[in-house]
Amino acid sequence: MLKPYAHLMRRPGAGAFCAAGILGRMPISMIGLGIVILIAQESGSYGLAGAVSGVAVIAGALTGPVQGRLVDRFGQRRLLLIGSVLCSVGLIGLLVAVRMDAPHWVLYLVSFVAGGTRPQVGSFVRARWTHLLGRGRALQTAFALEAVGDEVVFIVGPVLVTALATQVSPYAALLAAALIGLGGTIWLALLRASDPPGRGHSEGAERAPLPWLSLLLLSLIGLGLGATLGSTEVVTIAFTAAEGEPAMSGVVLAVWALGSLLAGLWYGSVHWRAPVERRLLLGTVALAITLAPLPWVSNILMLGAVLFGAGMTIAPTMVALTACVEEWVPPQRLTEAITWTVTGILFGVAPGNAAAGHAIDLWGASKAYWVPVTIGIVCAVVASISVTFARPDTRFAHT
Numbered sequence: 001m002l003k004p005y006a007h008l009m010r011r012p013g014a015g016a017f018c019a020a021g022i023l024g025r026m027p028i029s030m031i032g033l034g035i036v037i038l039i040a041q042e043s044g045s046y047g048l049a050g051a052v053s054g055v056a057v058i059a060g061a062l063t064g065p066v067q068g069r070l071v072d073r074f075g076q077r078r079l080l081l082i083g084s085v086l087c088s089v090g091l092i093g094l095l096v097a098v099r100m101d102a103p104h105w106v107l108y109l110v111s112f113v114a115g116g117t118r119p120q121v122g123s124f125v126r127a128r129w130t131h132l133l134g135r136g137r138a139l140q141t142a143f144a145l146e147a148v149g150d151e152v153v154f155i156v157g158p159v160l161v162t163a164l165a166t167q168v169s170p171y172a173a174l175l176a177a178a179l180i181g182l183g184g185t186i187w188l189a190l191l192r193a194s195d196p197p198g199r200g201h202s203e204g205a206e207r208a209p210l211p212w213l214s215l216l217l218l219s220l221i222g223l224g225l226g227a228t229l230g231s232t233e234v235v236t237i238a239f240t241a242a243e244g245e246p247a248m249s250g251v252v253l254a255v256w257a258l259g260s261l262l263a264g265l266w267y268g269s270v271h272w273r274a275p276v277e278r279r280l281l282l283g284t285v286a287l288a289i290t291l292a293p294l295p296w297v298s299n300i301l302m303l304g305a306v307l308f309g310a311g312m313t314i315a316p317t318m319v320a321l322t323a324c325v326e327e328w329v330p331p332q333r334l335t336e337a338i339t340w341t342v343t344g345i346l347f348g349v350a351p352g353n354a355a356a357g358h359a360i361d362l363w364g365a366s367k368a369y370w371v372p373v374t375i376g377i378v379c380a381v382v383a384s385i386s387v388t389f390a391r392p393d394t395r396f397a398h399t
Contacts, residue, residue, distance in 0.1 A: 004141045004269050011132060013194045020191060021125035022149045023184025024084075027118060029157030030177035031056055031091070035111065037161065038170040042098050052094075052107045054350055056115030061346035063116040068123060068339030072332060075198035076124050077189045083119040084185035090114030091178040095171055119185055122150065123338040130326060130334060131196035137271055143322050144268025147315040151261040155254055162250070196335075214328050215337055217386040219344035221284065221321060224379030226348025228287065229314070231356035232256075232294075232372040236307070238356075239365040240300060248300050255304045259311025267316040276323040277387035283317030284383040288376035294369035 009015045032053045039049035071079055090113035097106045129142035157177075164173035233253060240249040272279060290310040297303045321341055329337040352375065359368035 002265070002269070004138075005145055005265075008138065008142055008145060013191060014129075014132065017125060017128050017188060017191045017194045018145065018149070020184050020188035021121055021128075021146070022152060023180055024080075024119065024121035024125075024188050025150070025153055025181075026157050026184065027087070027177045027181035028122075029154045030161045030180070031114065031118075031174070033158055034161045034165070034170070034174035034177050035094070037165045038095075038098055038174055039107070041165075041170050042101075048104065048107075052111045055108050055111045057346055057350060059112040059114075059116035060118055060120075061343045064120050064123070064339040064343045064346070065336055067120050068336035069333070071124060071127070071198075071335045073198050076127075076195050077192060080119050080121075080124070080185050080189035083117045084182050084189075086117035087114050087119070088178045088182045090117060091174060095174060099171070118181070120339050120342060121185060121188065122146065123335055123342055124188070125149075126322060126338055127196055127335040128194045130331075132194060139326065140272065140276075140319065140323060141268040143319045143326075144264050144315065146322075147318045148261050148264040148268075150318070151257045151264065151315065155257050155261075158250070159254075209330070210333055210337060211328055214386070215325070215340055217382060218321060218324055218328075219340050220382050221280070221379060221386060222341040222344030223348035224284075224375055224382060225287075225314075225317065225321075226345035227352030227355070228291070228348075228372045228375045228379060230349035230352030231375060232291070232307070232310075232369075234353050234356040235294075235360060235365055235368045235371065236303070238360045238368065239297075239303060242365045243300055245300055252300060252304050252307060256307040256311040259308040260314040263312035264315030264319065267319060276320055276327060280317065280320035280324055281380070281383045281387045283313055283320050284376075284380040287313040287317055288373070288380045291369075291373050291376045294373060295367060297366070297369075 009018070035053040035056065036049040039045070039052055043049070067079060067083070090110050093110040094107065094114060096102075097110055126143065126146055129146070130139060133139045133142060161173045161177065164170075164176055236252055236256075237246075237249045240246055240252060274282075287310065290306070290313055293306050294303075294310075297306055322338060325337050325341055326334065352372070355375075356368055356371045359371045362368075363370075
């Protein structure tokens with residue numbers, strides 16, 4: 001199963017930008033949790049902590065497509081360097097503002113700067129793989145590897161933040177997120193050989209049309225996936241607390257991520273013959289089906305088993321979603337298109353969290369699992385519409 005990945009790592013420069021990409025996107029899983037821990041401890045308000053953290057997420061979602069468009073036009077290096085520095089300045093400014101008990105609007109402002117300037121490293125690395133490999137089976141394996149990298153980030157990041165916050169200081173946790181992200185992003189920026197060249201105006205980057213209907217539906221699928229993941233996480237935390245084992249929430253969520261990681265490795269090692277849009281549909285349907293038992297789980301062991309099975313559908317679905325973008329959009333605007341689907345995922349997390357929280361207050365943790373189940377079903381319906389009615393007539397070969 002690992003043989004295709006070994007072949008990928010033999011490509012010149014692949015191992016370096018893959019490793020740099022994992023470090024560069026570690027802040028994705030560290031900043032939000034770090035902000036919540038820091039502000040909740042210093043102010044005593046989880047409402048304020050969640051709001052400030054949410055501003056960073058929304059800012060990243062709003063600026064993602066703009067970043068992608070700039071990268072397609074000018075290349076990645078300048079945006080990586082400038083964005084990583086500004087993001088670090090924003091996070092350090094947030095630390096100072098919290099320490100000085102600054103007004104709430106200051107916290108929102110620096111959080112927006114930190115989240116809005118954080119480079120969309122995952123999209124950039126996927127664009128590098130496309131530039132290096134061109135279209136074909138190897139690219140699907142590379143996308144699977146990146147999905148596995150995402151799971152590594154979401155397993156390691158929260159554990160690191162929590163350990164630093166409890167053993168050292170919540171300030172140290174958020175500072176570590178800033179430094180790790182800065183180091184990984186600068187490393188990626190310095191790897192110029194794998195950086196896709198900017199197309200500029202002369203090569204038709206602006207004139208190459210995007211299939212907006214198709215991209216909108218793919219982004220809606222991403223939004224549904226984000227809402228599903230966000231709501232499941234919140235309800236799982238509440239469920240383990242209701243069972244009297246709040247510390248088990250991290251273990252159960254890690255099992256969930258482990259299922260996705262293993263499935264991602266398997267998915268990338270298979271030579272698929274089914275069209276990528278069919279795989280996307282099957283992935284969303286499988287996610288909805290595997291989430292369906294959640295409202296009936298009665299203990300933490302059963303919950304871990306169900307989430308492990310549901311996790312095994314996540315990485316393959318994410319890979320198929322990115323692969324659809326790669327096939328359906330012109331190469332001149334690939335990074336911009338990928339960031340639109342990432343924006344959909346980010347936008348989905350916040351309402352998923354909110355809906356799950358309200359459901360928990362109204363019905364309790366077990367019944368609140370109907371929120372991710374319902375969202376998963378809607379996501380599968382949108383995917384069926386996308387692959388039936390919105391596939392572009394033109395497929396682009398990325399070389």
